[in-house]
Amino acid sequence: MYILHSSPDFASLIVRLVLVELGLPHECRMLDRETGVLDTPAYRAMQPMGLIPALETPQGPMFETAAMLLYLADRHGGLAPAPDHPDRAAFLSWFVFANNSVHTTMLHLFYPERVAGPDCAAAVLAGARVRMQTYLGLLNDMVADRAPDWLAADKPSVLGYYIGVLIRWLATYGPDHPSYFRSADFPALHAVLASLETRPAALECAQAEALGPTLFTNPAY
Numbered sequence: 001m002y003i004l005h006s007s008p009d010f011a012s013l014i015v016r017l018v019l020v021e022l023g024l025p026h027e028c029r030m031l032d033r034e035t036g037v038l039d040t041p042a043y044r045a046m047q048p049m050g051l052i053p054a055l056e057t058p059q060g061p062m063f064e065t066a067a068m069l070l071y072l073a074d075r076h077g078g079l080a081p082a083p084d085h086p087d088r089a090a091f092l093s094w095f096v097f098a099n100n101s102v103h104t105t106m107l108h109l110f111y112p113e114r115v116a117g118p119d120c121a122a123a124v125l126a127g128a129r130v131r132m133q134t135y136l137g138l139l140n141d142m143v144a145d146r147a148p149d150w151l152a153a154d155k156p157s158v159l160g161y162y163i164g165v166l167i168r169w170l171a172t173y174g175p176d177h178p179s180y181f182r183s184a185d186f187p188a189l190h191a192v193l194a195s196l197e198t199r200p201a202a203l204e205c206a207q208a209e210a211l212g213p214t215l216f217t218n219p220a221y
């Protein structure tokens, strides 16, 4: 039994999608951040930064969403090429890219003042917008050119769910928000996400967190 320390529409959603897709027994424990639970020694022992999610596993607690996704895929043999699969090298490259480039840049779009203070926020934001356009374009072109099994419309994957939630967040606040990007502008990626969001696992998680039926492609639904 896995215990996922969660909050609706937080990064815990990505892990939840994977737990449900793999059919793994789990409990999503919703945290009330207002109570200060993220700062308690018990929570910090699981997630040293006091962020969401933390995942309790049979091998002990984990933090970092990407680590959880790889752990679940490897341990349960699904949603990613296995370590000895010929596609593993390419998959790992794009998975780490999603984590350290797309996810990190997304945080710069949402919180530009955190990078170098409020005086630099506008410049940070401008740079992050250019990088995000490049990164999503690279992902889109990779899918269009290679049609990999590990980021495909008809095959769920940890990378698909990861990218899906990142794009969901980028589109959440609409075109007037400086963080705005939408999947429809990246057609190959859009086709993958439009299919993934119709899967029972995606619909189940969307309903559980009250997020609407078009989880990835139209989060403002």
Ligand SMILES: N[C@@H](CCC(=O)N[C@@H](CS)C(=O)NCC(=O)O)C(=O)O
Binding pocket: 009, 010, 011, 012, 033, 038, 050, 051, 052, 053, 063, 064, 065, 066
């Ligand atoms: N690198 C971490 C980042 C997790 C993260 O940024 N979580 C955010 C929500 S998505 C959070 O917990 N924020 C705490 C708060 O807003 O109180 C991961 O990938 O797990």
